[in-house]
Amino acid sequence: MSLTDAVLSGAAPDELARAPLPDSFTAAHLRVEDENIFAGTESADKDVRRSLHVGQVPTPELAPDEVLVAVMASSVNYNTVWSAKFEPLSTFRFLRSYARHGGWATRHDQPFHVLGSDGSGVVVRVGTGVRRWQIGDHVIVSPAHVDDQEPATQTDGMLSEAQLAWGFETNYGGLAHYAVARASQLVPKPAPLSWEEAASIPVCGGTAYRMLVGDRGARMKQGDIVLIWGASGGLGAYAAQLVRNGGGIAVGVVGSEQKEAIARRLGCHVVINREEIGVGADTGDDPEQAVKAGKRLGAVIRREVGEDPHIAFEHVGRATFGISVFVVRRGGTVVTCGSSTGYHHTFDNRYLWMKLKRVIGSHIANLQEMTECARLFEQGRVAPAVSKTYPLAEVGEATRLVQLNRHIGKVGVLCLAPAPGLGVTAPDLRARIGEDALTPLRPFTAATAG
Template sequence: MKEIADVLLSEEFTAEQLERIPVPESYRGAVVHEDDADMFTGIPVKHRDPAKALSLRDVPTPEPGPGEALVAVMASSINYNTVWSSIFEPAPTFGFLKRYAKAVPSAVIHDRPFHVLGSDLSGVVLATGPGVTRWRAGDKVVAHCLSVELSSADGHDDSMLDPDQRIWGYETNYGGLAQLSLVKSNQLMPKPAHLAWEESAASGLVNSTAYRQLISRNGARIKLGDVVLIWGAAGGLGSYATQIALRAGATPVCVVSSEHKAELVRSQGAEFVIDRAAEDYRFWKDPETPDPREWRRFGGRIRELTGGRDPDVVFEHPGRETMGASVYVARRGGTIVTCASTSGYQHQYDNRYLWMGLKRIVGTHFANYREAWEANRLIADGTIHPTLSAVYGLDDVGLAARRVHGNAHSGKVGVLGLAPRPGLGVDDPELRSRHIDAIHRFREGDPNSITAG
């Protein structure tokens, strides 16, 4: 592994150099173990510690099959599905791996008593399986997390509708929080040349998800002048949704949970910001009873900011905590578009506001290949910027996941793989120099430092 890393960190390397290095028999990966799946039984979700289940272990290197690629991972990032996996909520992910192996015979290698997590990466193609022509050893890449078989007609209109659609690193094994990773070759996209490894690894999942949710025909299709309410606007998803809304000519109303996060979204160009902690919005009277009075107060605050307008689109992802308010505040004929439920899956809302207001709830999930490619292009040309706030070493992956679980972060939290430090891998310094302030906007302290464990 050291020989691979040394070559990749040299000023220039060739495919021939990489091809001469034997693929190691094992590598280090961030894993959860099937034997630990009951370790948090009886412990409330908010008190479960990802660092207790997530560990760095040697795992056997999988051989890429037809249409697959083995990637040397320079950096990855933490997504909320990593948190869910590491606290075994809502269920251990080993059921996903077993079903994958049963449904797709070539996927039997994914059914293991360990699960290598991670649904983002930036890195270098190390080897490819039979039939791969688009990519070769030495290509610098990022990966989107759609793993799909396209075995059903449904998936050929929108691959997210395929019954065999899965999220790599969550519903499949050998994810990106590791030194190596196994992907389908059609998950790979060109690495943005002006970004460092850890910066380019931050955007794949969240930026693609926000793109589908807001821009795509499969989402809300926002337009010039729309008012877009964005929950968690300084978080992983929301920080990209804010940028997308602004670039599309919409008016974001950004909901955050601290003054620091309010400053971050204002620095992105957002004018209307609601600090829900400072204004003490409590949408539930108790764990079982929503509080419509708070929905109305919240809707009134939005109108104060927008000059009397209700949101045309609500960008939903917290779920249980906020869905009742989201349905209430959306304008008549408006759209609530949801992609997650980080505060809980069982939602309550007053359906009168939905049907009598002719509103729509649209479910979206990640992005199809085309949407992911378009979202990556926006990163590559400097239209949308990564919102990386902190970078951990692979040894501290559990601490990084703990931070996201506790919402003690802004934007995205990165994790280095084979890259020994931040700031490496930049191939277009001129483009980078034009956007350096935006690239570093969310970073804490020295952008070339690793966050201390």
């Protein structure tokens, strides 16, 4: 029996251990010879379907602290879009840089780059130095690839100088039939969830948790008003639930009437359409325009909840950052984890320094935060935000959907899982939580077609 057949048949750990490793496996990957295919092309016209390939790559040898995971499902994140567009840098540069560390890191410098920073699946091999995990364990994979022997990691893995984003700055990521991860990236899979639901957690769920709840983020309190940009997307879907679950007041900003309904379903107390406040892609280019948009937004928030927001949940970047800095209250916090509309932010600094506001940079989550986040899904307090799934063979279409911002929530990718809905190992607990509670985006699934 092949290893893949053993995994799909639910074989016992000893059978998985006896099944021979394949020499190669199917993976979504980039090719180094394509690095310049978008030369001279405007960013918006770089169609990721041209650069994303699905095919065989060789199986690497495991380092002592690594595991091989049979990936049942993964999902698309915006870093998959960046990778496939080769911007702002080709991720092959990351692989070459990592390989210069020497030793096991040299395996990552290949003429292919297997992408994917999310994953759920079954551990099928463990390195000689792995202690806490065994073959047969069901896991989700955190994207925080850190050096657990570095002193800073003992305080917070995200402070590690060697911290890398798995499947973006490393090779052998989660959009594949098999993936290589460090043992320090693993978290038990929430038993009530399917493979694709569990795979939607790590990047967006963990990132939102650190930003809002973790002691190195905004430290949201009960009653805090939280402005959430993109409240119907992957990050926003989890932010809205975490705010509501933590006793905060979620104010979501979205881009269409349809997404307004989605944001409310996810827990936003107030939902504002971007058109209502005049925010476009170029709003952030002029600090004066950002302040004017911020005044309009602030007026709507005060009208609806009576106060200015305590926290702005930022990941949009250039188009909205100046508005966020303006609109949070005196002493308020802007917490940011990304810049999907551009990295170079302009804002009127008077509203930051004279009103004693804070800007906090946040990136992924450390292992403790990821574990705490996953526990909320296990309890049914936060629900997966999967709206649509694609087979691995169609990962280009899935990534294109995210590239064009035509998605809601998270876009899942089935890797070895032959169909959605598999992998639930606690059906009684799932029934107690309730199918409707666990699938909040199901009524809107048709919205992601095309």
